[in-house]
Amino acid sequence: MTDSTATPRKGRPRNADADRAILAATRAVLAELGWGGLTMGDVAVRAGVAKTTLYRRWPSKNDLVVSAVAVLFDELEMADLGSLRADIEAVVRQFADLLALPESQAALLALFAEATRDPALRQRVREAIIEPQKCLVRQGRAAAQARGELPPDTSPAQAREDVDIIFDTIAGAVEHRILITGEPASPEWITRFTTLLLTPLTQP
Template sequence: MTAENGRPRDARIDAAVLDAAAALLSEVGYADLTVAAIADRAGTSRPAVYRRWPGKAHLVHEAVFRDADTSVIQSTGSLDQDLRSIVARTATLLTSPLARLAVPGLIGEAAVDPSLNQRLLDRFVGRGWSGLDDYLAEATARGDLKPGFDAAILLEMVIGAALAAILVRGPGGLTEAWVDTISRILLDGVNARR
């Protein structure tokens, strides 16, 4: 959401707009979704929506992923289990019913909208996985991970594999077996003991 000077924003409008966007996305899909329809459903005006989000893609991004919290990396002390958890959480995030409808359109729009591209990067590679750098440092200190491994590259590999699999297999193709296979391939590349 964008910051606004002046009187405080009404959080009820924010919630109503996000709820309306999610509901309409489910009903009409990304391509046919409009800010006007979202505003009408939310009982507010288009200017009120545009004061909060610069456009449909930014709004849909927030509506689809507003409850997604990837900031906490659950450390079990086992690189195998922890990396598998990251792959599984990413697969779940990208294959939710709303993500299935929104992600192709968001990727297309992010290619031509630098601010949307940055928001997606922040969510999936930056702040979204903010605990990953610390986790990788701990794994390196334990001797489980090759020194100098880049968290952003790891996430690019996980997210890229998930997006490619969605395109090739469909969202239903990101099964437990897929998660196990991708985790194993990644571990063979990053584990210091292999």
């Protein structure tokens, strides 16, 4: 689902187990030491690999942390459950469960805080995390249109704007609920949120 690793370089084949260990170690160090305390050396020691191994895969700390966060979203999916309501509730529940994990919370908060100060990092977050996740919105929206639950697009620009707004609404609401207020996304909350989201979407 996401661009969870940097662009592969020519040479020795990638080791998936090593990649997973490195990305997990990155999130662990980030949770313990924060962005400022994280170094490539710390991650290499925690993952049990040589520091040069990290730099062959991720040329910078920014690339490494973005990949470590992006891979968390790989399991999110927009399953076609037969109705737009069911599809939205399912993806919101997956997203909420992901954000409830301590490693997800620490990694996301540190990454987003640093991105507010670093335009290049912010752009990398958009490319590797945000844009791939908008594919879920496009999939769910297309399925709902095929079922007749949503009207067809009037233009490509309108379609892009709708996807952006839907994504921002879902991501913003769930992240605020979990990361900012610390409240759980209960089944009742998800149902109510979905109802509020669907009302304007399904109006003629």
